[in-house]
Amino acid sequence: MSSAALYSDDRGLNYGDGLFETVRVSAGRAPLWSRHRDRLALGAQRLGIPFPASLVDSQFAAQMSKADQAVIKLVLTRGRGGRGYSAPKQTQPTLLVQQHPLRLPALQHCQDGISVGICDIRLASQPVLAGIKHLNRLEQVMARRQVDQAGWDEGLLLGGNGEPLELTAMNLFARFGEQLWTPDLGLAGVAGVMRSYLIDQLAPEMGLSVRVASGTLSQLRNADELFACNSVAGILPVRKLALWNWPVGDLTRALQGRVSQMFSGG
Amino acid sequence: MSSAALYSDDRGLNYGDGLFETVRVSAGRAPLWSRHRDRLALGAQRLGIPFPASLVDSQFAAQMSKADQAVIKLVLTRGRGGRGYSAPKQTQPTLLVQQHPLRLPALQHCQDGISVGICDIRLASQPVLAGIKHLNRLEQVMARRQVDQAGWDEGLLLGGNGEPLELTAMNLFARFGEQLWTPDLGLAGVAGVMRSYLIDQLAPEMGLSVRVASGTLSQLRNADELFACNSVAGILPVRKLALWNWPVGDLTRALQGRVSQMFSGG
Numbered sequence: 001m002s003s004a005a006l007y008s009d010d011r012g013l014n015y016g017d018g019l020f021e022t023v024r025v026s027a028g029r030a031p032l033w034s035r036h037r038d039r040l041a042l043g044a045q046r047l048g049i050p051f052p053a054s055l056v057d058s059q060f061a062a063q064m065s066k067a068d069q070a071v072i073k074l075v076l077t078r079g080r081g082g083r084g085y086s087a088p089k090q091t092q093p094t095l096l097v098q099q100h101p102l103r104l105p106a107l108q109h110c111q112d113g114i115s116v117g118i119c120d121i122r123l124a125s126q127p128v129l130a131g132i133k134h135l136n137r138l139e140q141v142m143a144r145r146q147v148d149q150a151g152w153d154e155g156l157l158l159g160g161n162g163e164p165l166e167l168t169a170m171n172l173f174a175r176f177g178e179q180l181w182t183p184d185l186g187l188a189g190v191a192g193v194m195r196s197y198l199i200d201q202l203a204p205e206m207g208l209s210v211r212v213a214s215g216t217l218s219q220l221r222n223a224d225e226l227f228a229c230n231s232v233a234g235i236l237p238v239r240k241l242a243l244w245n246w247p248v249g250d251l252t253r254a255l256q257g258r259v260s261q262m263f264s265g266g
Numbered sequence: 267m268s269s270a271a272l273y274s275d276d277r278g279l280n281y282g283d284g285l286f287e288t289v290r291v292s293a294g295r296a297p298l299w300s301r302h303r304d305r306l307a308l309g310a311q312r313l314g315i316p317f318p319a320s321l322v323d324s325q326f327a328a329q330m331s332k333a334d335q336a337v338i339k340l341v342l343t344r345g346r347g348g349r350g351y352s353a354p355k356q357t358q359p360t361l362l363v364q365q366h367p368l369r370l371p372a373l374q375h376c377q378d379g380i381s382v383g384i385c386d387i388r389l390a391s392q393p394v395l396a397g398i399k400h401l402n403r404l405e406q407v408m409a410r411r412q413v414d415q416a417g418w419d420e421g422l423l424l425g426g427n428g429e430p431l432e433l434t435a436m437n438l439f440a441r442f443g444e445q446l447w448t449p450d451l452g453l454a455g456v457a458g459v460m461r462s463y464l465i466d467q468l469a470p471e472m473g474l475s476v477r478v479a480s481g482t483l484s485q486l487r488n489a490d491e492l493f494a495c496n497s498v499a500g501i502l503p504v505r506k507l508a509l510w511n512w513p514v515g516d517l518t519r520a521l522q523g524r525v526s527q528m529f530s531g532g
Contacts, residue, residue: 006272006279008362013272013341015403016282022349047404048411073349075279078407083288083339083366085403085410085434096274100349124390125426129404136402137281137351138313138395141344144351145314160391168351 010094011087012077016135018094019043020075021193023060024102024232025067026263032231033060035193040076043132044093049078052093059097071100071232077135105233110256113239113248114153114228116167118217119143123157123165123188131191143168154228156241159188163214170230171195172238173210174223175251180210181223193231194259202258208251225249234259276360277353278343282401284360285309286341287459289326290368290498291333292529298497299326301459306342309398310359315344318359325363337366337498343401371499376522379505379514380419380494382433384483385409389423389431389454397457409434420494422507425454429480436496437461438504439476440489441517446476447489459497460525468524474517491515500525 011017021036044051063072079091121142147155154167165183166172171192173182180203185191199210226238226246235256237248277283287302310317329338345357387408413421420433431449432438437458439448446469451457465476492504492512501522503514
């Protein structure tokens with residue numbers, strides 16, 4: 001793991017004024033990189049941070065040249081600044097690129113699925129910041145503390161009206177008959193890169209439609225299959241949510257196969 | 267300004283997983299320090315960060331010995347950590363102590379008051395994080411961008427129901443007859459140290475009661491006086507909010523005098 005130094009007056013530290021991406025590299029390739037890059041650029045636009053495209057591309061390429069199996073983490077902040085919420089006009093964005101070991105989920109979680117509890121903390125509604133992967137992640141940190149203390153594999157985060165939104169570090173999908181469903185993240189949550197890959201590439205390729213909409217917890221109970229995903233772990237079946245249980249579904253298995261194929265270069 | 271280095275794997279940077287305080291030092295004294303320290307300890311308790319009391323005290327004392335007129339900024343984070351929202355069990359909190367020049371508000375703002383616009387972004391309701399001065403400050407950063415672009419002196423942040431909560435870096439008070447009012451911050455906002463000094467020390471000393479409650483924007487219009495405060499700038503009259511104007515009130519002037527006296531050691 002890299003442990004480069006950062007100035008203590010960086011706005012990333014002082015206000016969480018920035019964004020991040022964690023990119024899986026397998027067999028020397030990062031097949032979802034362009035989606036990560038797009039989300040980073042979108043986040044920068046939303047926050048009003050000038051997107052240093054050529055720096056991002058060159059730093060990522062340099063890190064890739066040293067990676068075979070790894071997670072490359074990019075942190076982009078608004079840069080250094082004085083004291084106060086106003087950003088200096090002349091500030092330059094800070095880009096940190098770190099390489100971490102690729103730690104995949106336990107085989108048992110891939111095969112048999114994960115057990116998910118329901119977190120007490122609710123995700124606050126903030127449409128200005130929803131969807132992007134910014135550095136203000138205390139809600140997820142607090143939720144994950146509960147997951148660890150309770151001994152769950154993951155935790156479901158609900159919104160202010162009790163609607164399911166996402167897991168602490170994964171997005172949630174359910175199959176109802178022939179249709180996939182995933183929560184709308186217009187008010188809260190991180191719109192994951194694997195989620196977008198499923199919605200606009202993999203599902204259509206498999207002849208499936210995905211409904212992106214707000215739902216309720218009680219609707220979830222009637223799902224035929226439930227799974228979670230992110231761009232590092234891939235797809236994990238959800239075998240248990242709160243007190244409800246599911247067998248691992250055929251579609252989940254098929255999607256896992258396609259994602260493995262993508263990461264292995266197939 | 268100090269620009270000490272920080273490790274890039276610090277959770278303060280990666281998740282905003284920490285807290286801060288900015289302490290005004292005047293004439294070699296920091297009269298509100300114990301309130302800052304209390305809020306920092308409360309925030310640490312809320313986030314589940316072990317509060318390094320003796321380190322905070324000794325580092326603050328060391329910085330004070332070099333300060334006459336200054337702002338001492340403390341940043342306390344959960345410490346270094348791997349990738350992922352779970353904190354390592356063995357992590358040690360990081361404490362950064364920086365000294366900044368004390369920049370007081372323009373004399374004109376102290377005398378004639380400030381003009382405050384209403385920010386578009388609403389503060390999201392998150393009771394778990396409300397009140398404490400944590401490092402997830404993107405809402406304030408976004409609000410301050412609008413303040414700067416619009417040329418206002420400050421911006422009023424409303425909650426999800428349109429209720430006034432605070433300014434981007436100051437708390438808000440209004441006088442209605444013999445009573446002071448300030449918004450309840452149980453769902454969002456930073457419970458400022460100057461706000462608490464006013465509520466439980468200065469107002470009682472002056473025979474005033476303070477009502478801490480949720481209110482509406484239209485109620486504010488009927489206020490007899492309006493002022494803003496924080497622990498560095500002290501008290502500033504609000505002469506204009508949106509399209510409404512107020513003269514500088516006698517109580518505001520009296521409170522300004524008392525706060526100046528406190529900072530000058532009187």
